Amino acid sequence: MLTDNHGRKISYMRLAVTDRCNLRCFYCMPEHGLDWLSRTELMTNEEMLQICGLLVKMGIEKIRITGGEPFVRKDIMQLLTGISGLNGLKELGLTTNGVLTAPYVPELKKIGVRSINLSLDTLDANRFFTITRRDEFSNVMASLDAMLSHDMEVKINAVVMDGKNTQDIIPLVELAKELPVSVRFIEEMPFNGDGHVYDGLHWDYVRILDEIKNKYPEIKKLDDPAYSTSYNYQIPGHKGSIGIIAAYSRTFCGTCNRIRITPQGELKTCLYDDGVLNLKDLMRKGASDEVLQGALLTAFSHRPADGWEAERARVAKTGIHESMATIGG
Numbered sequence: 121m122l123t124d125n126h127g128r129k130i131s132y133m134r135l136a137v138t139d140r141c142n143l144r145c146f147y148c149m150p151e152h153g154l155d156w157l158s159r160t161e162l163m164t165n166e167e168m169l170q171i172c173g174l175l176v177k178m179g180i181e182k183i184r185i186t187g188g189e190p191f192v193r194k195d196i197m198q199l200l201t202g203i204s205g206l207n208g209l210k211e212l213g214l215t216t217n218g219v220l221t222a223p224y225v226p227e228l229k230k231i232g233v234r235s236i237n238l239s240l241d242t243l244d245a246n247r248f249f250t251i252t253r254r255d256e257f258s259n260v261m262a263s264l265d266a267m268l269s270h271d272m273e274v275k276i277n278a279v280v281m282d283g284k285n286t287q288d289i290i291p292l293v294e295l296a297k298e299l300p301v302s303v304r305f306i307e308e309m310p311f312n313g314d315g316h317v318y319d320g321l322h323w324d325y326v327r328i329l330d331e332i333k334n335k336y337p338e339i340k341k342l343d344d345p346a347y348s349t350s351y352n353y354q355i356p357g358h359k360g361s362i363g364i365i366a367a368y369s370r371t372f373c374g375t376c377n378r379i380r381i382t383p384q385g386e387l388k389t390c391l392y393d394d395g396v397l398n399l400k401d402l403m404r405k406g407a408s409d410e411v412l413q414g415a416l417l418t419a420f421s422h423r424p425a426d427g428w429e430a431e432r433a434r435v436a437k438t439g440i441h442e443s444m445a446t447i448g449g
C-alpha cells in the first residue's frame with residue numbers, strides 16, 4: 121500500500137491531459153483563455169501511459185482523467201484505451217464539461233469507463249451562456265442523456281457562486297428527483313486563472329446545505345464512502361443523491377488519498393500546492409522507472425498535512441494565480 125508521511129493511503133490519481141478548454145467559465149479562466157501550453161510542453165500519450173503504469177504498480181487503484189477539457193485532446197481515446205488496460209487498475213473515470221462527449225459515450229462504456237463527472241452549474245440555457253461564455257447547453261444535456269442511456273454512473277458537479285447561480289441550487293437538486301444522478305455542489309475556489317480577484321467564499325458547505333434544507337427539511341445524511349470529498353445526502357423519494365464538496369473549507373484533508381498530475385507533468389500531492397516534482401522533465405532526461413519511483417516516494421513522504429499548510433507555503437512564494445484547467449480540477 122502506498123502511504124504518505126501522515127499515514128494516509130494514496131490510491132487515487134487525477135491526470136490532466138490538456139490545459140485547453142472549449143468553455144470559458146468565468147470562475148476558471150479569463151474570456152480570452154489562458155497562455156496555452158505548446159504541444160511539446162504537454163506530456164505525450166506514451167509519457168502519460170508510462171507514469172500511469174508505474175503509479176498503478178506502486179499502488180494507485182483509481183485514475184480520473186481531467187483537464188482542461190479531455191475531449192479537446194485529439195488522441196484522448198487511445199490514451200483512455202491504454203490506461204484502461206493497465207493491470208491492477210480498479211477504476212478509470214473522467215471529468216468532462218459534456219460539450220463534445222456524447223458521441224464518445226458508447227466507446228467509453230466499451231473500454232470500461234463506468235463513472236463520469238459532468239460539470240454543469242445551471243439548468244438555465246441563458247445562465248449557462250453567462251457562466252461559460254459559450255452557447256453549448258444543448259450539447260451538454262445531450263451528453264448527460266447519452267451517459268444515462270448507457271447506464272453510466274453520473275456525478276454532476278456544480279460550483280456555487282454568489283450572485284451567479286444560487287437560484288440553480290434547488291433546480292439542480294430536483295434533477296436528482298427523477299434521474300439516478302449524484303448532484304454535487306462545490307465551494308468556489310481561488311483557481312480562476314486570474315480572471316478576477318477571488319473575494320472570499322460566500323457560499324460555504326453549511327450555507328449550501330441550509331439552502332437545500334429550507335426547501336427539503338426531510339433531507340437525510342448518507343454514510344460517506346471512504347475517502348469521499350463530499351458530504352452525501354438523500355431526499356426521500358428522489359432517485360439520485362446530493363453531495364456537497366467543501367473544496368475551499370478543506371474539511372477532508374485528513375483522509376485525502378489523491379494526487380494530481382498537471383498537463384505539463386507536474387506532480388501535485390495537494391490541490392493547493394504549486395507542484396512538487398516534474399515527471400515529464402525527468403522522463404525526457406531519460407530517468408528509468410526506478411529513478412521515477414524513488415522521486416515519487418520522496419514526494420509522497422513530504423506531503424503537507426492539509427490544504428492550508430500547502431497554501432501557506434505557496435502564497436509565501438508566488439500566490440495563487442492559476443486556473444483549475446492547468447491544475448487538473
Ligand code: SAM
Pocket residue numbers: 141147148186187188189190215216217218237238239240277278279306307308309310311312367444445448449
Ligand atoms: N473540463 C472538465 C470539466 O469541466 O469537468 C475538467 C476540468 S474542470 C477544470 C474540472 C472541475 O473544476 C469542473 O467541475 C469545474 O467546475 C471545477 N472548477 C474550475 N474552477 C473552479 C473554481 N475556481 N472553484 C471550484 N471549482 C472549479
